[in-house]
Amino acid sequence: xxxxxxxxxxxxxxxxxxxxxxxxxxxxxxxxxxxxxxxxxxxxxxxxxxxxxxxxxxxxxxxxxxxxxxxxxxxxxxxxxxxxxxxxxxxxxxxxxxxxxxxxxxxxxxxxxxxx
Amino acid sequence: xxxxxxxxxxxxxxxxxxxxxxxxxxxxxxxxxxxxxxxxxxxxxxxxxxxxxxxxxxxxxxxxxxxxxxxxxxxxxxxxxxxxxxxxxxxxxxxxxxxxxxxxxxxxxxxxxx
Numbered sequence: 108x109x110x111x112x113x114x115x116x117x118x119x120x121x122x123x124x125x126x127x128x129x130x131x132x133x134x135x136x137x138x139x140x141x142x143x144x145x146x147x148x149x150x151x152x153x154x155x156x157x158x159x160x161x162x163x164x165x166x167x168x169x170x171x172x173x174x175x176x177x178x179x180x181x182x183x184x185x186x187x188x189x190x191x192x193x194x195x196x197x198x199x200x201x202x203x204x205x206x207x208x209x210x211x212x213x214x215x216x217x218x219x220x221x222x223x
Numbered sequence: 224x225x226x227x228x229x230x231x232x233x234x235x236x237x238x239x240x241x242x243x244x245x246x247x248x249x250x251x252x253x254x255x256x257x258x259x260x261x262x263x264x265x266x267x268x269x270x271x272x273x274x275x276x277x278x279x280x281x282x283x284x285x286x287x288x289x290x291x292x293x294x295x296x297x298x299x300x301x302x303x304x305x306x307x308x309x310x311x312x313x314x315x316x317x318x319x320x321x322x323x324x325x326x327x328x329x330x331x332x333x334x335x336x337x
Contacts, residue, residue, distance in 0.1 A: 111266070138323050147232070149313060149329035150267075157323060197266055203323065211257060212325055214266035 110134070113198050113215040120222055126185040128218050130198030137203035139181035140212065141165075141173065144195040156181055157203060188222045195219050225250050227316050229328035237336050238306055244299040244331045246314030253319035256297040258288055261311045261330075270312075273297065284308070309335045 114129035132139065138157050142150040142165075152165030154173040162173050170192060174182045181200075185192055196219075199212040226249045236242050248254060255274050259267040271282025278290040288299045297314060314328040 116264075142327075147329060150327040152324070155324070199267075201323070211269050211272055212267075214259075214268070216264075216266045 111198055111200055111213050111215040113196075113218050115218050116216060118218055118220045120185075120188050120220070122188060122190060122222060124185075124188050126188050126220070126222075128183040128185075128196055128198075128220070130181045130183070130200075130215055131179050132181075132198075132200040132213070133179065134200065134213070135178065136200035136213075137178075138201045138212075139175065140199040140201075141171075141181065141183045142197045142199065143167070144197055144217070150197065153183065190222050193220060193222045225252075225316070225318055225326060227314055227326050227328040229312075229314055229331050231331050232329070233332045233334065235334045235336065236304055239303050241302050242300065242304050242308075242333065244312050244314075244333065246297045246299065246328060248295050248297065248314075248316045250295070250316070250318055255317040255319075255322060256288075256290060257315040257317070257325065258282065258286070258297070258299050259313045259315060260284075261313065263310070267313060270299070304333070304335050306335050306337060308333060 110133045112131045120126050140155040141153045151167050156162045156175040172184045195217050197217045198215045201212040228247045257272045258270040261267050271280045273280045273290045281287045286301050311330045313330050315325040
């Protein structure tokens with residue numbers, strides 16, 4: 108079974124802090140994703156990465172950055188946390204486009220981040 | 224523009240009743256379709272997917288969905304729900320020109336009452 112592990116289930120930080128959310132997958136997936144989930148808005152893509160050191164902006168990248176130094180690990184960084192970044196953050200991974208038998212993304216359990 | 228619509232934000236239903244959660248998409252290219260379920264305080268779990276072949280797809284926990292290309296729909300159904308099916312359900316679409324990315328609907332909260 109695919110395992111996507113997010114380092115924290117709950118996190119509380121202060122406005123202006125630099126925040127790191129970590130995600131690790133154990134299935135050698137090429138793609139990794141960061142989403143935020145807000146009531147009534149569904150999941151919105153922040154950033155994704157299709158290879159080590161590669162990244163692409165999603166729909167709402169403002170205020171965030173990412174790092175992928177190793178294939179299994181994808182970090183989301185809030186450069187200067189603000190209260191409007193209070194949300195549930197979900198990490199996911201999947202095989203690359205060539206694996207057409209799959210395509211499904213596998214999700215971690217999420218990190219509920221509160222910025223005070 | 225490519226999009227996914229889940230018309231019902233909430234669906235209340237009694238236990239053992241049938242349920243249908245609706246999903247429509249807008250696309251000018253071929254699509255791949257997914258339904259995910261999210262139980263409270265958990266991440267998303269894949270229920271089922273349509274990539275090709277038979278338009279009726281069976282998934283886990285007794286759910287099934289039918290791909291209707293002419294109506295651009297992928298509705299999720301279960302003939303008899305349980306209390307344990309109470310969760311949020313998300314429809315998602317991947318487009319043939321970029322299969323790495325998923326576009327999610329806004330979700331439907333299914334609440335099953337005894």
